[in-house]
Amino acid sequence: MTRHSVMLLEERCKGCTLCVTRCPTEAIRVRGGKAFIITERCIDCGECIRVCPHHAKSVRSDAxxxxxxxxxxxxxxxxxxxxxxxxxxxxxxxxxxxxxxxxxxxxxxxxxxxxxxxxxxxxxxxxxxxxxxxxxxxxxxxxxxxxxxxxxxxxxxxxxxxxxxxxxxxxxxxxxxxxxxxxxxxxxxxxxxxxxxxxxxxxxxxxxxxxxxxxxxxxxxxxxxxxxxxxxxxxxxxxxxxxxxxxxxxxxxxxxxxxxxxxxxxxxxxxxxxxxxxxxxxxxxxxxxxxxxxxxxxxxxxxxxxxxxxxxxxxxxxxxxxxxxxxxxxTRVMTRENRVMALDADPARALEKLERLEALTEDLPALDCGSCGAPNCRALAEDIVQGRGKETDCVFVLRSKIRKLTEEMIALDDQRGSIGT
Incomplete structure (x- = not known):
């Protein structure tokens, strides 16, 4: 059962990414035209409820x-x-x-x-x-x-x-x-x-x-x-x-x-x-x-x-x-268990993921446009490392790969043409 009160009404979501850009903890992504919440990042601040023009964010409360x-x-x-x-x-x-x-x-x-x-x-x-x-x-x-x-x-x-x-x-x-x-x-x-x-x-x-x-x-x-x-x-x-x-x-x-x-x-x-x-x-x-x-x-x-x-x-x-x-x-001073986020529970794997995250961030265009459904390029890099996304979610990376593939196909076609003559 979810620990959170903020929830997404998927049928109302238009995939506009407004909530993605306004979330203070980068807890929201858009994939396949619909938003979803990364629960471990959500702080239930309600900012997404406040800004969503389609009323696609709501709250679990008691009647x-x-x-x-x-x-x-x-x-x-x-x-x-x-x-x-x-x-x-x-x-x-x-x-x-x-x-x-x-x-x-x-x-x-x-x-x-x-x-x-x-x-x-x-x-x-x-x-x-x-x-x-x-x-x-x-x-x-x-x-x-x-x-x-x-x-x-x-x-x-x-x-x-x-x-x-x-x-x-x-x-x-x-x-x-x-x-x-x-x-x-x-x-x-x-x-x-x-x-x-x-x-x-x-x-x-x-x-x-x-x-x-x-x-x-x-x-x-x-x-x-x-x-x-x-x-x-x-x-x-x-x-x-x-x-x-x-x-x-x-x-x-x-x-x-x-x-x-x-x-x-x-x-x-x-x-x-x-x-x-x-x-x-x-x-x-x-x-x-x-x-x-x-x-x-x-x-x-x-x-x-x-x-x-x-x-x-x-x-x-x-x-x-x-x-x-x-x-x-x-009144007594209270203590609590810290729930600090990490890339992985295993420190060695977390370090490996961090190194890959940094490398991916360097390769991405650093435009932070949000077209991929993540709030910025570093967030997309983290999604890729965590298995929530892929490099071609970035439209600029995708366009570059398509351009390269097109050039290779043209070159191959030209090569075949020259062999035929």
Whole structure:
């Protein structure tokens, strides 16, 4: 069974290669006029979902009906959720509307964000903490580090995500049999709920995309109210800059958008951190408000979220602060097995493949046109080495071979003609 939430709807694919050129980990190829995903490279960032004009990329998620059928389903609302709705609708009404859909309760992930904020700040205070420390709150970024920047794995914050912390709190409140249901803004968090980054199993029972229940929530506004305990710090986690502002004010930077994140990590990987203490990196534009499974324009949602944070006018409630202090005492630094990509599990074979890859790259035209169905010439060379492609997938190599064959045939025909005379 696949570990990934992003999937391809082959019948809709036109083979246009737009997703191929936009994938940050070169995980997509087009062969035979159809795209396919190299699963070990995919980070579930949702960029292909965002850019495909034919809607040929989709997501494996849980249906709302299936989630509501679980034992004691409790909705988990991420801070970015609030930015999807008009500011005139109070947060309490949104929470009430969501609960009225059939949930046993509704809880805010903002408290989990506050807990992770404080725990991260404590790690950063330690003398042996890596500099810069890189946030692990975005699972797509963590997987990007695994695939492209394995040397930076030790720089990731070794803590569970706010989503996971919130799910554990729900089980504490409602009982171990409760089913936390995350209302997710992106595919990466669906994957993280099924195959968590810093734990053997997740406390999240299901993940339902925001876009799948947005209309139902709007229609249900006015059916009830649920008090909000979210504070300004937790709410601002839903947009880029919110985490770094709280964890390392004046010492951290925030970057959003998967390409921007990749460019920054390239600099950090080369040793150029310029005295930065903390990096908040979010794969989606504007942060979680720009998730591929959201409905609102990310810039509009970002503005709304900032306004809602100011309206909160406080940090979390006293009860939440007490619970946060108690939970922090139980927080443990997590470790995980690194899944670094290699050309082959056997080091000797991997070296042989690398040498062949380099030689093939030299022979290819270095035009990076994408006509072969790979994002660039080096990626095609890797495909050839791994048995996923052949040299004649390159139209220029194919044209050269055809030209050479034609010249040989003409020469042979001329030779036969001269013999006949």
């Amino acid at each position: 709302l009906e299936a989630a509501l059928a679980l034992e004691t389903p409790v909705a988990m609302v991420a801070p970015s959720f609030y930015g999807q709705f008009k500011s005139a609708i109070p947060v309490e009404d949104l929470l009430g509307a969501l609960k009225s859909l059939g949930f046993a309760g509704v809880e805010e992930v903002a408290l989990g964000a506050e807990i992770v904020t404080e725990a991260t700040a404590r790690i950063l205070e330690g003398e042996d903490a890596p500099r810069p420390l890189i946030s692990s709150s975005c699972p797509a970024v963590v997987r990007l580090v695994e695939v492209r920047f394995p040397a930076l794995l030790s720089s990731l914050v070794p803590l569970p995500s706010p989503m996971e912390v919130a799910a554990r709190l729900i089980k504490r409140h409602y009982g171990e049999s409760a089913s936390p249901v995350f209302i997710t803004p992106c595919p990466a968090k669906i994957t993280d709920s099924r195959h968590p980054l810093f734990a053997s199993a997740s406390s999240v029972a299901a993940a339902v995309p925001v876009r799948d229940l947005f209309a139902a929530v709007v229609k249900a506004v006015g059916r009830g109210r649920v008090d909000s305990t979210a504070g300004k710090t937790g709410i601002l986690w839903g947009r880029s800059g919110g985490e770094s502002r709280s964890v390392a004010p004046g010492e951290g930077i925030a970057v959003d958008g998967i390409r921007n994140v990749s460019l920054l990590l390239e600099k950090i990987d080369s040793g150029n951190s310029e005295g930065i203490s903390f990096i908040e990196a979010m794969a989606c534009p504007g942060g979680c408000v720009g998730g591929a499974l959201q409905v609102e324009n990310p810039f509009m949602a970002r503005s709304r979220l900032a306004a809602r944070a100011e309206q909160a006018g406080r940090e979390s409630s006293e009860a939440s602060r007490t619970e946060k202090r108690e939970f922090l005492l139980e």
